[in-house]
Amino acid sequence: PSPASVGRAPGxxxxxxxxxxxxxxxxxxxxxxxxxxxxxxxxxxxxxxxGTSYSExxxxxxxxxxxxxxxxxxxxxLVNRYGSRPxxxxxGLLCGVGMVSAAFCTSILQLYICVGFVTGFGLAxxxxxxxxxxxxxxxxxxxxANGLAMAGSPVMLCTLAPLNQFLFDxxxxxxxxxxxxxxxxxxxxxxxxxxxxxxxxxxGKTPTIEEGKEIPKxxxxxxxxxxxxxxxxxxxxxxxxxxxxxxxxxxxxxLDFSLFKHRGFLIYLIGNVLMFLGFFAPIVFLAxxxxxxxxxxxxxxxxxxxxxxVDMIARPTTGIIANSKWVRPRIQYFFSFSIAFNGxxxxxxxxxxxxxxxxxYSIFFGLAFGMVCAMLFETLMxxxxxxxxxxxxxLVTIAECCTILLGPPIGGTLIDTFGDYKYMFIKCGAxxxxxxxxxxxxxxxxxxxLAKEEKERxxxxxxxxSVRTENExxxxxxxxxxxxxxxLEPLREEQEGLKKEVNGT
Amino acid sequence: xxxxxxxxxxxxxxxxxxxxxxxxxIGHNLxxxxxxxxxxxxxxxxxxxxxxxxxxxxxxxxxxECAPSTSMEKNxxxxxxxxxxxxxxxxNKHSYLKSLQVTWKRGNETISHITxxxxxxxxxxxxxxxxxxxxxxxTLKACTSYLTFSYFALVPKIEGKEKPIxxxxxxxxxLTCESSGYTPxxxxxxxxxxxxxxxxxxxxxxxxxxxNRKSANTTHLKIQKLTKEDDGAYWCEAAFELGKSxxxxxxKVLSFMVPLKPFLAIVAEAVTLVTVVLLYxxxxxxxxxxx
Numbered sequence: 177p178s179p180a181s182v183g184r185a186p187g188x189x190x191x192x193x194x195x196x197x198x199x200x201x202x203x204x205x206x207x208x209x210x211x212x213x214x215x216x217x218x219x220x221x222x223x224x225x226x227g228t229s230y231s232e233x234x235x236x237x238x239x240x241x242x243x244x245x246x247x248x249x250x251x252x253x254l255v256n257r258y259g260s261r262p263x264x265x266x267x268g269l270l271c272g273v274g275m276v277s278a279a280f281c282t283s284i285l286q287l288y289i290c291v292g293f294v295t296g297f298g299l300a301x302x303x304x305x306x307x308x309x310x311x312x313x314x315x316x317x318x319x320x321a322n323g324l325a326m327a328g329s330p331v332m333l334c335t336l337a338p339l340n341q342f343l344f345d346x347x348x349x350x351x352x353x354x355x356x357x358x359x360x361x362x363x364x365x366x367x368x369x370x371x372x373x374x375x376x377x378x379x380g381k382t383p384t385i386e387e388g389k390e391i392p393k394x395x396x397x398x399x400x401x402x403x404x405x406x407x408x409x410x411x412x413x414x415x416x417x418x419x420x421x422x423x424x425x426x427x428x429x430x431l432d433f434s435l436f437k438h439r440g441f442l443i444y445l446i447g448n449v450l451m452f453l454g455f456f457a458p459i460v461f462l463a464x465x466x467x468x469x470x471x472x473x474x475x476x477x478x479x480x481x482x483x484x485x486v487d488m489i490a491r492p493t494t495g496i497i498a499n500s501k502w503v504r505p506r507i508q509y510f511f512s513f514s515i516a517f518n519g520x521x522x523x524x525x526x527x528x529x530x531x532x533x534x535x536x537y538s539i540f541f542g543l544a545f546g547m548v549c550a551m552l553f554e555t556l557m558x559x560x561x562x563x564x565x566x567x568x569x570x571l572v573t574i575a576e577c578c579t580i581l582l583g584p585p586i587g588g589t590l591i592d593t594f595g596d597y598k599y600m601f602i603k604c605g606a607x608x609x610x611x612x613x614x615x616x617x618x619x620x621x622x623x624x625x626l627a628k629e630e631k632e633r634x635x636x637x638x639x640x641x642s643v644r645t646e647n648e649x650x651x652x653x654x655x656x657x658x659x660x661x662x663x664l665e666p667l668r669e670e671q672e673g674l675k676k677e678v679n680g681t
Numbered sequence: 682x683x684x685x686x687x688x689x690x691x692x693x694x695x696x697x698x699x700x701x702x703x704x705x706x707i708g709h710n711l712x713x714x715x716x717x718x719x720x721x722x723x724x725x726x727x728x729x730x731x732x733x734x735x736x737x738x739x740x741x742x743x744x745x746e747c748a749p750s751t752s753m754e755k756n757x758x759x760x761x762x763x764x765x766x767x768x769x770x771x772x773n774k775h776s777y778l779k780s781l782q783v784t785w786k787r788g789n790e791t792i793s794h795i796t797x798x799x800x801x802x803x804x805x806x807x808x809x810x811x812x813x814x815x816x817x818x819x820t821l822k823a824c825t826s827y828l829t830f831s832y833f834a835l836v837p838k839i840e841g842k843e844k845p846i847x848x849x850x851x852x853x854x855x856l857t858c859e860s861s862g863y864t865p866x867x868x869x870x871x872x873x874x875x876x877x878x879x880x881x882x883x884x885x886x887x888x889x890x891x892x893n894r895k896s897a898n899t900t901h902l903k904i905q906k907l908t909k910e911d912d913g914a915y916w917c918e919a920a921f922e923l924g925k926s927x928x929x930x931x932x933k934v935l936s937f938m939v940p941l942k943p944f945l946a947i948v949a950e951a952v953t954l955v956t957v958v959l960l961y962x963x964x965x966x967x968x969x970x971x972x
Contacts, residue, residue, distance in 0.1 A: 354940050
């Protein structure tokens with residue numbers, strides 16, 4: 177449907193069917209994050225069955241996680257091309273097929289392929305589109321929507337863990353994989369809820385007037401600018417423009433590599449890649465650490481439950497806080513603060529003595545973990561705008577893929593070398609505090625630059641004579657702002673003129 | 682009358698490689714602990730005509746006093762022949778109670794050969810075969826009450842699995858048994874036929890059963906081409922120098938129909954939900970067009 181035929185007010189709905197979409201995203205995201213951890217229950221049995229070592233089995237989860245993150249760009253390209261709904265439904269089917277075929281596997285290699293690659297790829301096709309479509313349905317209440325959707329991960333984990341145990345006790349690992357394949361088909365249900373919606377803003381100008389008080393103006397004008405950027409214009413306009421583009425622009429149409437010149441994107445990328453080095457390792461090693469200092473197995477597992485429950489509550493709460501008018505304009509600072517807070521928790525963990533200390537640590541860790549996760553995609557949307565978010569999320573996830581995979585093994589090596597868990601916590605804490613500080617400083621710089629550009633842009637707009645000199649001015653700016661690729665420059669200026677006439681409401 | 686209760690029991694044990702016993706938990710304290718007994722030295726096994734001898738000392742500290750009769754028990758787990766010295770020792774504080782009567786018994790028989798020092802009574806045992814296993818108790822008689830401390834020398838216990846292992850017809854199942862910390866001489870697997878236990882001979886039925894000793898302490902039984910008849914209880918038996926010990930495992934063989942039904946039910950449910958959502962969307966779009 178073309179933007180004009182959407183009978184709603186221009187701009188993202190920020191409610192209505194949007195909440196159904198949030199529910200769908202909740203399920204999709206929940207499966208994507210919780211599933212690799214949830215199937216660890218089957219590993220002991222599978223290990224005995226195939227006669228392999230534990231590390232060979234653990235590769236299944238690693239491959240799955242790597243594929244889920246690494247296939248991000250492919251997911252982004254497909255969403256750019258076909259929209260969220262078909263991609264999620266296909267992803268759900270792929271997950272189902274993967275797990276059902278895993279039920280009939282006769283070697284560990286086949287398990288790597290069926291569970292690791294196929295299901296992992298299916299989950300990748302679930303994760304990215306879910307996050308993307310939230311950006312299309314929400315603007316004013318986007319942080320809340322993001323927080324609620326991301327809460328799917330701990331809820332699913334808490335549900336999957338006992339469910340998997342039940343399935344295993346009654347059906348063995350093969351039967352469980354079969355049934356899990358059917359359960360994963362519910363991702364298709366989530367996909368069905370993702371009704372396609374027009375571009376994030378049909379007209380970039382109206383929101384400025386209506387919602388300008390609540391939303392930082394730089395973001396809206398960014399959206400407006402990107403709306404007129406041909407790479408993100410809805411499908412029907414593409415066919416007109418395709419003739420006049422060269423191959424770089426064609427690639428950029430599917431995956432916006434020009435993002436690498438976007439200052440905010442680069443800041444986010446570097447900060448997050450650094451953060452993920454220390455993000456997951458403490459969770460992986462929390463239970464072993466507890467057992468190491470003499471706590472029994474069930475209490476150690478209970479620590480993870482405490483973490484998950486606090487996480488569950490923290491995510492929507494953070495979403496609500498991030499949406500408030502004091503925090504939303506400064507959301508990047510809030511995000512940097514949560515990362516640094518997370519790091520501080522890890523640095524203090526070695527001081528925790530005994531079970532009570534670890535319980536306190538788990539509570540704070542759960543809180544910090546939830547805060548970071550809730551805002552993970554929200555801050556990216558905030559920096560690059562909803563339109564370019566599709567490509568941005570793909571590029572970010574493939575970059576994070578490496579550090580996510582490296583984090584726990586590095587932690588494990590530290591533990592094995594020194595025989596003490598505290599160095600792993602110190603390393604994770606230090607990395608995250610560093611990442612948080614980096615993001616804080618760089619975002620401060622970014623906010624100032626954006627404010628400066630905003631002022632300059634306003635000054636130019638008010639001056640009618642400067643329309644022609646705008647070209648030159650823009651060319652100069654692009655070296656600093658780099659919001660659009662330079663190769664698109666000449667085309668875009670023509671389009672700008674056209675669009676202003678067409679959209680001129 | 683002194684205010685301290687009759688006994689502080691602290692058991693101290695030393696281990697050599699791979700031998701008794703971690704079942705000896707550090708004592709049940711009837712009262713505030715007495716001084717730690719570190720004065721007893723660990724004596725290295727001397728070469729005797731017994732192979733794999735290990736020497737472990739277990740002690741009981743008894744400050745003598747009048748109190749109600751009590752008895753305590755401890756398990757000593759041995760996987761190979763060992764020489765053990767068990768002693769009942771008086772806490773130095775109350776060594777004035779020399780009139781204490783201490784007897785050592787094997788089961789109900791009194792042991793006569795007791796080594797007595799100023800405040801300890803000990804016996805030395807060479808546990809070379811299963812006949813020497815059993816309970817050894819030290820009974821302290823003070824005033825009119827008795828304090829008995831019993832040790833049970835036994836072979837290591839093999840833990841089976843509580844929950845059944847689920848497998849499917851035509852598939853392979855792997856049953857695992859582990860003896861924690863102790864190394865058995867040999868493993869044997871038994872299957873239950875009615876009420877009998879029949880040993881599994883893997884060389885006879887090589888394409889059906891494969892017994893594999895994965896490591897010193899674990900054994901695997903692989904059963905191939907499962908049928909309904911393979912359903913039931915299996916036993917893994919570990920043979921130690923001093924005796925044998927069994928663990929029970931249960932195998933359940935299911936037909937593939939069993940998980941298939943919930944699978945189809947869930948698939949049907951998912952398809953239904955997708956259809957409902959899409960139909961609702963078409964319906965609401967039609968409503969919008971009319972409006």
